[in-house]
Every structure is written in C-alpha cells, then in structure tokens.
Amino acid sequence: MIRVQQQDFDIGEEIDRLRAGRTDIGAIVSFTGTVRDTAKGAPVTSMTLEHYPGMTEKELERIEAEANARWPLHASLIVHRTGRMTPGENIVLVVTASASRGAAFEAAEFLMDYLKTDAPFWKKEEGPDGGGWVDARDSDDAARKRWSAQDKAAE
Amino acid sequence: MTVKLLYFAWVREKTGLGEESVDLPGEVKTVADLIGWLKARGPEYEAAFEQSDVIRTALDQTHVSHDAKIAQAREIAFFPPVTGG
Numbered sequence A: 001m002i003r004v005q006q007q008d009f010d011i012g013e014e015i016d017r018l019r020a021g022r023t024d025i026g027a028i029v030s031f032t033g034t035v036r037d038t039a040k041g042a043p044v045t046s047m048t049l050e051h052y053p054g055m056t057e058k059e060l061e062r063i064e065a066e067a068n069a070r071w072p073l074h075a076s077l078i079v080h081r082t083g084r085m086t087p088g089e090n091i092v093l094v095v096t097a098s099a100s101r102g103a104a105f106e107a108a109e110f111l112m113d114y115l116k117t118d119a120p121f122w123k124k125e126e127g128p129d130g131g132g133w134v135d136a137r138d139s140d141d142a143a144r145k146r147w148s149a150q151d152k153a154a155e
Numbered sequence B: 001m002t003v004k005l006l007y008f009a010w011v012r013e014k015t016g017l018g019e020e021s022v023d024l025p026g027e028v029k030t031v032a033d034l035i036g037w038l039k040a041r042g043p044e045y046e047a048a049f050e051q052s053d054v055i056r057t058a059l060d061q062t063h064v065s066h067d068a069k070i071a072q073a074r075e076i077a078f079f080p081p082v083t084g085g
Helices: A011-019 A055-070 A101-118 A138-154 B009-015 B031-039 B043-048
Strands: A002-005 A027-034 A046-051 A073-081 A083-085 A090-098 A121-127 A130-133 B002-007 B019-023 B056-059 B062-064 B075-079
Touching (some): A011 A027, A011 A073, A027 A101, A055 A073, A055 A101, A073 A101, B031 B075
Parallel strands (some): B002 B075
Antiparallel strands (some): A046 A083, A073 A090, B002 B019, B056 B062
16 A cells, blocks of 8 residues: 655554454564754755655555565555655655565565655755755665666576 | 646756646657757746756656657656655
C-alpha cells in the first residue's frame, strides 16, 4: 500500500495495522527518513516537500509492485509526507514484511533506493543563512543502479 | 495540438508558473524540440531551461528522455532531478 499525506504518521500504528491478523509473517523491516538539522554544514530550520500529485502515487505504486515481483513479500507499505516540516520530524516510512528476514531487508532497501531516484518529490531547505532546493546526489543514482547490476549478474 | 505543461521546484520558480496550456506548433515533435521552443518564449523560460540537460521530463506522468516523441501526450511536466525520501 502507498500513501502521500501532509500529516505525520505513527510508526508503531502503521506496523500494527500491516501485521494485524497475520500469522504467516516472520520478519518485519521498517525504514524511517527524518528531517536533519544540518545540510552540508549549514543549519536547517525547516524543509518543504513539493510533489507531482498523480504521478507521485503512480510511481510509488510501480516501485512497490516491482519490489513485490522481486521478493516474496507478505505485505509492504510506503508513506511519504509533503509540505513543511521541521528537524526531527518524519518524512518517509517504508515497511516490508516477509516469512524470513532476507527478503524484507533487501526489499526495504530497494524501495528506498528507487523512491529516491524515481518518485517526483523535491526538497527545499531553509535556514538562518537562507536556503534552497536540495541537489540530487550521484550516490543515490549509484545505489539504484546496483539493483540492475545484480540482475545482470544473475542472468 | 493543445497540451498542459507543468513545472515543479526551481523550474516552476524560474518560469513563474505552476502550469499552463499551450498550442504546440507542428514542428515540435520531441521533448528536446519543446524545450527549444519554450526557451524562445521569453527570458524567464530561457532561465528555467538554461541547463536543459539536468531537467527531467514526464509525458502523461511517465519519466522519459529528451529524445522522446511527444506524440499524443496531453500532460508534459518539467522538473529538476528528484530529491524525495
């Protein structure tokens, strides 16, 4: 399941809902991304997340479907916030559940790597010295590419 | 052909518009053609598309490269590399 929302989420509640009534799950992995108070050494006082309504949901659904095709997941969840946030607040939650830990760990990392490069979100940071749009990082592209390199190696 | 153009993040700030409808001339066949055509529309577009190689495009909400044909797309979006997560 995927959700894009302004309001905060409760990690415990989200996981409880995902596993409710299920006894086939043996492993649950969660990743939470939060707002940091510094960027490249400069203080950050707030962050605003813009997105492309419609395409964002389509991309998140596509990424989630791809993870479910690659790994035997019993459940998965992506929640991403938009709007203005302050340091310490939650930005994104990814939860994966499977029979044993391998699939859940790998799928959670895959979901985050693909989300970082494919989902149409943009961060703008503000601080006492001004602010600006966050630049995309080459390391995120590299993190995504290693999944397709693994496919080639497996062929 | 009338298409809806959408701009996000600093592309939106530089054009000064979130979205607009435009009639595309017949010679605009690809995304690269469209960027070239937009750049000639005024200084704000020229500024927004100055570093056109970093700008990403989606046709009807699907990522495409600049050599993609616009064909029957109804919604064309321009934005910087994404930075969610």
